[in-house]
Amino acid sequence: xxxxxxxxxxxxxxxxxxxxxxxxxxxxxxxxxxxxxxxxxxxxxxxxxxxxxxxxxxxxxxxxxxxxxxxxxxxxxxxxxxxxxxxxxxxxxxxxxxxxxxxxxxxxxxxxxxxxxxxxxxxxxxxxxxxxxxxxxxxxxxxxxxxxxxxxxxxxxxxxxxxxxxxxxxxxxxxxxxxxxxxxxxxxxxxxxxxxxxxxxxxxxxxxxxxxxxxxxxxxxxxxxxxxxxxxx
Amino acid sequence: xxxxxxxxxxxxxxxxxxxxxxxxxxxxxxxxxxxxxxxxxxxxxxxxxxxxxxxxxxxxxxxxxxxxxxxxxxxxxxxxxxxxxxxxxxxxxxxxxxxxxxxxxxxxxxxxxxxxxxxxxxxxxxxxxxxxxxxxxxxxxxxxxxxxxxxxxxxxxxxxxxxxxxxxxxxxxxxxxxxxxx
Numbered sequence: 001x002x003x004x005x006x007x008x009x010x011x012x013x014x015x016x017x018x019x020x021x022x023x024x025x026x027x028x029x030x031x032x033x034x035x036x037x038x039x040x041x042x043x044x045x046x047x048x049x050x051x052x053x054x055x056x057x058x059x060x061x062x063x064x065x066x067x068x069x070x071x072x073x074x075x076x077x078x079x080x081x082x083x084x085x086x087x088x089x090x091x092x093x094x095x096x097x098x099x100x101x102x103x104x105x106x107x108x109x110x111x112x113x114x115x116x117x118x119x120x121x122x123x124x125x126x127x128x129x130x131x132x133x134x135x136x137x138x139x140x141x142x143x144x145x146x147x148x149x150x151x152x153x154x155x156x157x158x159x160x161x162x163x164x165x166x167x168x169x170x171x172x173x174x175x176x177x178x179x180x181x182x183x184x185x186x187x188x189x190x191x192x193x194x195x196x197x198x199x200x201x202x203x204x205x206x207x208x209x210x211x212x213x214x215x216x217x218x219x220x221x222x223x224x225x226x227x228x229x230x231x232x233x
Numbered sequence: 234x235x236x237x238x239x240x241x242x243x244x245x246x247x248x249x250x251x252x253x254x255x256x257x258x259x260x261x262x263x264x265x266x267x268x269x270x271x272x273x274x275x276x277x278x279x280x281x282x283x284x285x286x287x288x289x290x291x292x293x294x295x296x297x298x299x300x301x302x303x304x305x306x307x308x309x310x311x312x313x314x315x316x317x318x319x320x321x322x323x324x325x326x327x328x329x330x331x332x333x334x335x336x337x338x339x340x341x342x343x344x345x346x347x348x349x350x351x352x353x354x355x356x357x358x359x360x361x362x363x364x365x366x367x368x369x370x371x372x373x374x375x376x377x378x379x380x381x382x383x384x385x386x387x388x389x390x391x392x393x394x395x396x397x398x399x400x401x402x403x404x405x406x407x408x409x410x411x412x413x414x415x
Contacts, residue, residue: 004241013247018255023329048237056386066311067294067325079311085293089327089335090362091266097293097325097338101315114340119264126259134386135358139319141345145355147367147383173393184385190273193366194383196353197346221404 013022030128033156036179039188043207050206050228053102053138055112059220064127066112066138067099068220076162077189077220094119094132102138102227111140120151130158133171133183134190136227144197148227150190157212165217166167172215179206180225192229268414269336269360272386278395281410286329287339289402297322301343322351326403328358337361341397341404348372354379356395356406363387366408368395379411381408 012039017171019172028090056063059080068080095118102111113136120131136148154162156178164170179231189205214222260335273281292388295306298313300323305312322343330336346353351372356379358366364386368379379395381388394412 005302006240008271009240009243010247010250013244013249014254015247016244017248017251017253021252021253021255022259026387053316062311066296066313066323069293069325081307083293083307085307087288087293087327087338091334092327092338094264094266095338095361099294099296099323099325099340101313102393109317112313112318112321113341114323114325114342114357116325116338116340116365118359118361119263119347120265121262121266121362123263125259125263126256127411132262133359134360135357135385136321137340137342137355137367138392139323139342139345139355140322141318142349144346145342145344145353145369147357147365149365149385154352158355163374193365193385194369195388196355196369196371200382 011194018127025126025128028128029091030155032127032153032182033047036177037183039073040179040209041205042187043189044071049227049232050230052226053106053113054095054105054224054226055100055102055113057223057224057225064101064103065098065220066101067097069097070095072164075218076165078218079164084138092118096132111138113138119151129156129182136208138227142197144195144199146192146199146229147194148190148229149184149193150181150206150208151182151183152208153166154180161212161215165215169217171217173213176212178210178212180210181206202227202231206230244326253358266361269330269332269334272331276409280412281408282332283400283408284406285339285406286331286400287326287403287406288329291327291329291403293325293327295322295324295339295344303346318344328360328406337363346372354397356397360387360405364389366395376393 021187072086096114104110116135117132123131132152134152138146192204212223241274273283295303324341326338328339339358344354352372356368367383370379397409398405
């Protein structure tokens with residue numbers, strides 16, 4: 001009887017310890033999770049006239065998102081349009097392939113783009129990092145093609161919206177602004193890796209900045225996403 | 234132990250073990266792709282040559298204004314109707330190595346370049362655990378031949394060309410380095 005009681009106490013303590021650690025991790029103020037407040041003002045102060053490429057996230061049939069393919073598991077948001085041809089293989093199951101239209105700062109459609117992602121091997125929950133290798137290719141007809149690379153971190157998106165959605169089917173509406181870019185540059189910016197036409201030979205940096213307005217499990221995210229690109233003088 | 238350890242001792246011990254187990258679980262990689270070693274051959278000129286394949290079943294999406302070379306896919310995909318994007322075509326796909334293993338994702342782009350009467354072709358390949366490769370074929374260049382214009386990681390310093398050939402409803406891509414392999 002005593003053995004059973006002590007075993008139950010031990011197990012209860014184990015569950016409590018695990019829960020405390022998970023809760024502590026959820027609320028732990030990782031420095032990189034505060035980069036929107038830290039790095040965005042620095043970027044805005046240094047970038048006098050960044051080139052803006054913006055698109056709206058929605059499930060509208062004629063919206064800015066043309067195609068979105070992931071592994072489909074977990075089903076955080078649906079494929080667009082619906083398809084059974086997904087990224088299921090081990091080397092791409094953490095990836096994403098997006099085609100979208102891009103608008104300038106005035107809302108005019110000026111380009112078409114893809115975002116191709118592969119899961120980042122350094123992603124660890126204990127470090128508060130849910131990262132991807134993200135390559136943006138922006139095709140501006142008559143101007144050229146711009147190739148951009150960044151390391152993206154979605155830790156806050158994951159813990160605040162995706163996790164409650166997956167665990168408790170919880171939806172959210174509001175306005176949450178976030179700097180998605182985490183690197184790879186030491187200053188926290190992504191980098192221009194190549195270009196053609198008027199972008200040929202140019203070097204520079206960029207950030208990906210997002211405003212989320214609606215997260216509902218099983219539905220498309222709603223909000224805006226923009227790339228702010230600065231070319232070296 | 235049962236007599237010498239108070240009840241709180243069992244709870245505390247359990248708490249430490251539970252926290253350690255949770256920490257170990259959360260320390261595991263969230264992403265652990267197997268990757269694939271480059272299947273590179275050396276040609277008679279000493280250049281590295283690597284071949285990638287995209288089968289018809291690897292095409293994820295095809296969009297254009299209705300006049301593109303490939304059939305729109307999936308059928309319900311949005312067409313590109315905006316005048317500013319006229320003549321553009323984008324295809325996203327999975328990319329396989331010479332052994333048929335899916336090793337990454339890619340995209341092929343057709344768009345108006347410097348010359349309004351001509352079309353540029355560009356490629357982006359994102360190969361898992363290897364990096365990104367960007368290539369571009371200007372209309373004035375030889376048919377189906379793209380110059381590598383940028384990259385990351387393994388491809389950050391790569392100089393060479395990538396040729397595309399239509400193959401079984403998809404593509405065969407051959408990446409060839411510039412100059413001899415050291």
